[in-house]
Amino acid sequence: QVSLQESGPGLVKPSETLSLTCTVSGGSITKHGYYWGWIRQSPGKGLEWIGNVYHSGSTYYNPSLKSRVTLSVDTSKNEVSLKMTSVTVADTAVYYCARQTIDVGAAHPWGQGTLVTVSS
Amino acid sequence: DIQMTQSPSTLSASVGDRVTIACRASQNIGMWLTWYQQKPGKAPKLLIYKASTLQSGVPSRFSGSGSGTEFTLTISSLQPDDFATYFCQGYDSYSPEDLFTFGPGTTVEVK
Numbered sequence: 751q752v753s754l755q756e757s758g759p760g761l762v763k764p765s766e767t768l769s770l771t772c773t774v775s776g777g778s779i780t781k782h783g784y785y786w787g788w789i790r791q792s793p794g795k796g797l798e799w800i801g802n803v804y805h806s807g808s809t810y811y812n813p814s815l816k817s818r819v820t821l822s823v824d825t826s827k828n829e830v831s832l833k834m835t836s837v838t839v840a841d842t843a844v845y846y847c848a849r850q851t852i853d854v855g856a857a858h859p860w861g862q863g864t865l866v867t868v869s870s
Numbered sequence: 871d872i873q874m875t876q877s878p879s880t881l882s883a884s885v886g887d888r889v890t891i892a893c894r895a896s897q898n899i900g901m902w903l904t905w906y907q908q909k910p911g912k913a914p915k916l917l918i919y920k921a922s923t924l925q926s927g928v929p930s931r932f933s934g935s936g937s938g939t940e941f942t943l944t945i946s947s948l949q950p951d952d953f954a955t956y957f958c959q960g961y962d963s964y965s966p967e968d969l970f971t972f973g974p975g976t977t978v979e980v981k
Contacts, residue, residue: 799970855961856904856919
């Protein structure tokens, strides 16, 4: 059974870079048919898609975040990474990673999420 | 870009009620509509994909319907465990910048 776990600093200063890792266990990230995605949720708000990466390295980004976001995969470690530059308080959110099926676009499973607070 | 809307934003209901949540896409997304349930402090849980296919392990009181731009999530008889927020999500595999779009959510609360 595939499970995902996000990790990274819980506090980032404004203008700095947010870096998170999603470690996948119970299955290979190179398995065909799946994207690996990042979604965030600001406190008390809805869900916002950040972007997806395929195990080949192909990436797809939300246009509103594209200029600041880079997704990558490390197949040797079975990990997916998110980097977001020039963060502001508006980037404070719970960040989730999820496996998303290419055929129907459904996200399952999800990681438990990690809260990142942007504050000086 | 695709926009997803949901109605109502909040729904007050009692155990045993039949509950219906609507989701609308700003353009045709075919059958590529997914529903999630989220409880406070937890990650969203997949309920239904491809508009009407129930995810394994999800109770049969949940059902989905619709296609194109209009979709519906129905809970046939609301149970105590169903008080939560529900999100729809559209998928457009032909538009890399519109790949996944979430609705704003509908909160089902105790009446």
